[in-house]
Amino acid sequence: MLNKTILATLFDKLITINPWHFTWISIIISEIMTGALSSLVAFLLLGQVPLHVLIIGAIDALIVSFVIVGLIVYFIHNSKRLSLLLDEKTHELREVNKCLSEANKNKDIFLTNISHELRTPLTLVLTPLEEMLQDPARFDEHDYITMEKMHTNGLSLLRQINDLLDLTRLQDGRMSLRFKQADIVGLIETIIARVTATAEQKDIQITLQTSGNFNDLYLDPDKFEKVIINLVSNALKFTPHSGQIAINLTGKNSEINIDVSDTGIGIPQDRLEAVFERFVQVDGSNSRRYGGTGIGLSLVKDIVELHGGKVSVSSEEGKGSTFHLQLRKGSQHIQPEDIVDQDLDTGDEIEALKYSNLVKSSDLVVDADQDISELVARLQQCSTASTKVLIVEDKPEMYQLLGDVLHKDYKIEIAHNGEQGLEKAHVFKPDLIVSDVMMPVKTGIEMLSDIRHDDGLKHTPVILLSAKAEVSNKISGLEVGANDYIAKPFNPRELKARIQALINQKKLQAEVMQSAKLASLGTLSAGIAHEIKNSLNYIKGTIKPFERLSKKFENEQDRKKADKLIEVMNQGMNLTLDIIESIATFTGVDNRAKQQDVNIKKLISGVLNILKHKLHSQIQVNVEVDENLECFVDTVALSQVLMNLCGNAADAMETGIINIKAEKQQENLHIQVADNGCGMDQATLDRIFDPFYTTKSVGSGTGLGLHIVKSEIEKRNGTIKVESTEGVGTTFTINLPLETYKSEDDTEIRQAS
Numbered sequence: 075m076l077n078k079t080i081l082a083t084l085f086d087k088l089i090t091i092n093p094w095h096f097t098w099i100s101i102i103i104s105e106i107m108t109g110a111l112s113s114l115v116a117f118l119l120l121g122q123v124p125l126h127v128l129i130i131g132a133i134d135a136l137i138v139s140f141v142i143v144g145l146i147v148y149f150i151h152n153s154k155r156l157s158l159l160l161d162e163k164t165h166e167l168r169e170v171n172k173c174l175s176e177a178n179k180n181k182d183i184f185l186t187n188i189s190h191e192l193r194t195p196l197t198l199v200l201t202p203l204e205e206m207l208q209d210p211a212r213f214d215e216h217d218y219i220t221m222e223k224m225h226t227n228g229l230s231l232l233r234q235i236n237d238l239l240d241l242t243r244l245q246d247g248r249m250s251l252r253f254k255q256a257d258i259v260g261l262i263e264t265i266i267a268r269v270t271a272t273a274e275q276k277d278i279q280i281t282l283q284t285s286g287n288f289n290d291l292y293l294d295p296d297k298f299e300k301v302i303i304n305l306v307s308n309a310l311k312f313t314p315h316s317g318q319i320a321i322n323l324t325g326k327n328s329e330i331n332i333d334v335s336d337t338g339i340g341i342p343q344d345r346l347e348a349v350f351e352r353f354v355q356v357d358g359s360n361s362r363r364y365g366g367t368g369i370g371l372s373l374v375k376d377i378v379e380l381h382g383g384k385v386s387v388s389s390e391e392g393k394g395s396t397f398h399l400q401l402r403k404g405s406q407h408i409q410p411e412d413i414v415d416q417d418l419d420t421g422d423e424i425e426a427l428k429y430s431n432l433v434k435s436s437d438l439v440v441d442a443d444q445d446i447s448e449l450v451a452r453l454q455q456c457s458t459a460s461t462k463v464l465i466v467e468d469k470p471e472m473y474q475l476l477g478d479v480l481h482k483d484y485k486i487e488i489a490h491n492g493e494q495g496l497e498k499a500h501v502f503k504p505d506l507i508v509s510d511v512m513m514p515v516k517t518g519i520e521m522l523s524d525i526r527h528d529d530g531l532k533h534t535p536v537i538l539l540s541a542k543a544e545v546s547n548k549i550s551g552l553e554v555g556a557n558d559y560i561a562k563p564f565n566p567r568e569l570k571a572r573i574q575a576l577i578n579q580k581k582l583q584a585e586v587m588q589s590a591k592l593a594s595l596g597t598l599s600a601g602i603a604h605e606i607k608n609s610l611n612y613i614k615g616t617i618k619p620f621e622r623l624s625k626k627f628e629n630e631q632d633r634k635k636a637d638k639l640i641e642v643m644n645q646g647m648n649l650t651l652d653i654i655e656s657i658a659t660f661t662g663v664d665n666r667a668k669q670q671d672v673n674i675k676k677l678i679s680g681v682l683n684i685l686k687h688k689l690h691s692q693i694q695v696n697v698e699v700d701e702n703l704e705c706f707v708d709t710v711a712l713s714q715v716l717m718n719l720c721g722n723a724a725d726a727m728e729t730g731i732i733n734i735k736a737e738k739q740q741e742n743l744h745i746q747v748a749d750n751g752c753g754m755d756q757a758t759l760d761r762i763f764d765p766f767y768t769t770k771s772v773g774s775g776t777g778l779g780l781h782i783v784k785s786e787i788e789k790r791n792g793t794i795k796v797e798s799t800e801g802v803g804t805t806f807t808i809n810l811p812l813e814t815y816k817s818e819d820d821t822e823i824r825q826a827s
Contacts, residue, residue: 192235200228237369244376252414256293265302277316286325290403297377304370305334305397312338332399341389350375382407446488453481464504466495468513479566492516496524499531505577511540519554526555535576646684669708674736675699681716692729699736705743711786718779719747719806726751743810750803
């Protein structure tokens with residue numbers, strides 16, 4: 075018989091029973107029934123079972139009956155409760171589903187309304203553009219190309235709006251097809267003809283092969299054209315330069331198969347099932363190489379299935395993809411009311427033509443390097459600016475637009491991704507970088523991070539341009555080190571103003587640093603100049619005895635040589651003293667310029683005499699100056715300028731020619747110093763006048779010479795420019811306004827004399 079513990083446990087479980095205890099109860103019942111039945115069988119068969127055992131068996135049977143009845147009552151009660159709970163949850167789910175359906179319906183209505191609203195202003199943009207493009211003779215080439223770009227991008231926006239409308243119609247089941255017998259071969263041939271020019275930009279060959287019978291095929295030509303255009307457009311987009319696209323049509327008894335194959339980048343196997351899902355991009359990262367909304371292939375699948383067909387894809391990464399279409403022949407699968415008269419105009423032909431015309435260069439990733447090099451050459455040819463701006467942008471039409479906006483004010487270089495942008499920044503040494511954010515290979519953010527950790531580039535201002543206008547995106551860019559963040563679309567005037575503000579700020583910072591350096595140099599040079607002047611004055615004083623001694627030479631020829639030598643020594647000492655004073659003036663020590671009438675040819679001869687130790691026999695110097703050319707100039711400053719230019723020319727060659735020309739042009743003194751030495755590369759030319767910049771070995775130059783030359787010229791409202799070609803030579807050209815040398819004191823002195 076069951077003991078009291080088991081009975082107590084059983085009744086406890088009966089009170090708190092729930093579905094999870096059914097297994098436990100079944101085990102107890104099995105044990106009770108086994109004991110009761112075994113006692114009864116033993117009594118019947120053997121007849122020797124004690125009475126108390128038989129009574130215990132009967133009690134066990136009663137308990138089992140009680141348990142079974144209790145369970146039945148519980149199950150009946152619990153099933154009603156569960157049924158009520160299930161009804162309640164079902165009602166809640168219906169309400170939630172109703173709300174979701176309502177929200178989805180409202181979303182679709184909104185998308186439909188906003189799409190229709192966008193089409194109206196877009197029509198007012200496209201229609202006048204199409205009218206103007208019909209008469210190219212009215213516009214110059216640049217304006218016509220600009221209008222073509224506007225028209226192409228307007229059509230692109232129209233296609234995206236139409237795709238949204240088609241998407242909402244498909245979701246609501248409102249897209250109706252108008253079937254008629256179609257010439258599928260002719261339809262595809264027409265599409266190929268429209269995109270051939272675009273394919274030629276990437277040297278892509280498109281082929282069409284047909285076999286079999288294509289009669290008795292019913293299509294909605296306008297809708298199905300979107301299917302083929304989407305597949306061909308994707309193939310063009312993802313196929314690299316010199317690739318191939320093959321379209322194969324096979325007509326069978328009951329179906330037609332269409333395969334669109336390419337030799338493009340392929341699709342990863344784990345992404346194949348997702349390519350037909352709405353809003354899905356195979357590559358959704360910020361560094362993705364190809365754009366898109368993720369709607370195109372979803373529309374392809376839906377439209378093909380509305381035609382009663384099937385679509386699938388096979389692909390291998392690095393080798394290409396093939397999209398397979400299977401269409402049913404005949405009209406048995408089509409509702410009779412959906413078949414229209416063969417000659418009836420469906421009204422969508424114009425829209426279909428616009429849709430197919432959208433496969434333009436803006437959809438493709440073309441040979442960017444060639445395209446950029448040609449564009450940069452054209453932009454730089456049209457610009458005389460020296461301030462350099464590097465544009466980093468992967469979309470051809472966008473970097474063309476930025477180049478057109480900026481090239482008149484800046485010298486432009488272009489890179490088509492962040493990695494190339496970093497490489498070109500090292501070579502081009504831009505004053506500022508304008509970069510997109512989402513780019514292939516390396517994003518704008520990644521490039522910016524590299525720039526900020528590069529000792530040669532970390533101080534370069536960077537403006538990020540992006541369609542991501544959210545505050546979080548701006549904060550991310552600024553935190554990495556962007557100097558500014560501008561959202562697309564941008565105002566050209568605002569962009570140029572921000573660029574110039576950052577360039578001015580950079581120049582101001584450089585001037586402050588330069589002033590600090592020169593102030594330190596001035597303190598140092600003032601003391602050194604004082605000591606050098608004392609030594610030179612002492613040496614100059616010792617020349618006097620030699621002058622008296624030379625007069626005692628009996629030989630006339632020896633006396634003349636000695637006098638000439640003493641003259642050169644005096645001239646060199648005086649000029650050296652003047653240069654020391656000039657350096658002191660440049661670094662902050664007050665000194666009055668020595669302006670006077672001077673014969674320019676004699677001044678040049680004096681400079682060349684001092685440089686005789688550099689101008690050895692292997693260097694030929696030609697001086698082309700009028701013997702009678704006299705000008706009122708600062709002789710010290712001009713001598714210092716010529717000594718620097720001629721000395722640098724001599725240093726640039728072991729053997730060669732230096733040509734010096736000087737002439738008076740109206741009220742200017744025009745001087746040219748040219749050599750056929752080693753020349754300079756562009757990087758050196760860009761920094762040649764910077765203070766402390768030198769290409770000479772350590773200890774051979776201070777890097778101040780040409781900076782002082784430029785400062786002396788500009789201090790007198792003059793100009794100096796340099797032209798150089800590696801291996802050919804260098805030419806410095808100076809223009810000095812002569813009247814700026816005259817001060818009131820100088821005029822009075824000259825009048826008094």
